Amino acid sequence: MSKEKKQVTREELEAAKKQMKQIAFSANREEQLASVLNESYDPELPVPEMIAAIMNVASAEPHEHVYYFTPTLPVKKVYILSGNCNVTQEAVSPASRNDLAFTTIVTPDYYICLDELLNGDMNILDLYAEDIQEALNREEIYAVLALVDAAAVARGNVFGLDSGKLKFDYPKLVEMRKAIRKYGKTLVLVTGANVTEDVELMQYDANKFSPINIKDVVDMWIPLEALDVTIDGSPTVVLDADTAYLVAVSDSKKNKPGYFVRRKIDGSILAGLQDTTIVNKERAVIVTGSNKPVGSVEKFAKGVAGLEQVGIVITNSYTCAKFVRA
Numbered sequence: 001m002s003k004e005k006k007q008v009t010r011e012e013l014e015a016a017k018k019q020m021k022q023i024a025f026s027a028n029r030e031e032q033l034a035s036v037l038n039e040s041y042d043p044e045l046p047v048p049e050m051i052a053a054i055m056n057v058a059s060a061e062p063h064e065h066v067y068y069f070t071p072t073l074p075v076k077k078v079y080i081l082s083g084n085c086n087v088t089q090e091a092v093s094p095a096s097r098n099d100l101a102f103t104t105i106v107t108p109d110y111y112i113c114l115d116e117l118l119n120g121d122m123n124i125l126d127l128y129a130e131d132i133q134e135a136l137n138r139e140e141i142y143a144v145l146a147l148v149d150a151a152a153v154a155r156g157n158v159f160g161l162d163s164g165k166l167k168f169d170y171p172k173l174v175e176m177r178k179a180i181r182k183y184g185k186t187l188v189l190v191t192g193a194n195v196t197e198d199v200e201l202m203q204y205d206a207n208k209f210s211p212i213n214i215k216d217v218v219d220m221w222i223p224l225e226a227l228d229v230t231i232d233g234s235p236t237v238v239l240d241a242d243t244a245y246l247v248a249v250s251d252s253k254k255n256k257p258g259y260f261v262r263r264k265i266d267g268s269i270l271a272g273l274q275d276t277t278i279v280n281k282e283r284a285v286i287v288t289g290s291n292k293p294v295g296s297v298e299k300f301a302k303g304v305a306g307l308e309q310v311g312i313v314i315t316n317s318y319t320c321a322k323f324v325r326a
Helices: 012-025 029-038 049-054 116-118 126-156 170-183 193-200 201-208
Strands: 056-060 067-069 079-082 089-093 097-098 103-106 109-111 185-193 222-223 228-231 234-237 243-250 257-261 283-289 292-294 298-300 303-312 320-324
Touching: 012 292, 029 283, 049 126, 049 185, 049 222, 049 243, 079 126, 089 126, 103 126, 109 116, 109 126, 126 243, 126 257, 126 283, 126 303, 126 320, 170 185, 170 320, 185 193, 193 201, 193 222
Parallel strands: 056 257, 185 222
Antiparallel strands: 067 097, 079 089, 079 303, 103 303, 109 303, 185 243, 228 234, 243 320, 257 303, 283 303, 292 298
């Protein structure tokens, strides 16, 4: 679905060009770029659908501590996100209050050429803001699925193709459900690209007169496309095409098996000058540098990157199952 183009007046266009040129020639370009880009963000950004479906979602104020509880099952370990989206297993006491660890996530460095600002390209800053937001969304999804993966592997809830079969099928989905259904009545299936195709062709491949409906087994199905994200300088696949996860998300107390919390960034920390104010937001844009060497060429550009703090934890690993198609 394409976005509707907004028609701008000549006065608006001239005002935008003037603003771009003021930023380009300003002595505090970094502050002005960050301020304009941060205005592109909604203070209450929605969490990606996949994350909201399987995690308890919340927002925290700057420097605020967030606590979570583990269930009374014999689960003495949780899975948390540490630096560079690494997964860490941490021992806890069931039903005890635990302090959620927050991790700082930074997007790749985007270069805004000063020539683009001088030419008054009024859309360039909004485009960079959109790219930064998408990169952060993908990294969040990757981080949550990494925890789900670790939990499923730790509990031995890993399923593969049966002998002689080449695709994910209905009996395998039922088998996965059986492994986790007593830990939650509501089930969410997340599929990579190839497994998604298997699900779409289930009825065709079954070759039976009785209809097959995936909603008879799961309550929500979320297919993910083949998305990439750069993490710690390396291109990373958000979800492998041959992988799927089944998560039980509602126990007897209607709790989801983990927590996902964004902590707002203190605007006063990002604003380097007293006369520059950035509102506290869950995400922020920072200016990372000045001239950018690209190979042997010196580029006159400003680098910008997205920044956020997230706390993610899987508190009940019994709720997670993994399927590997290959």
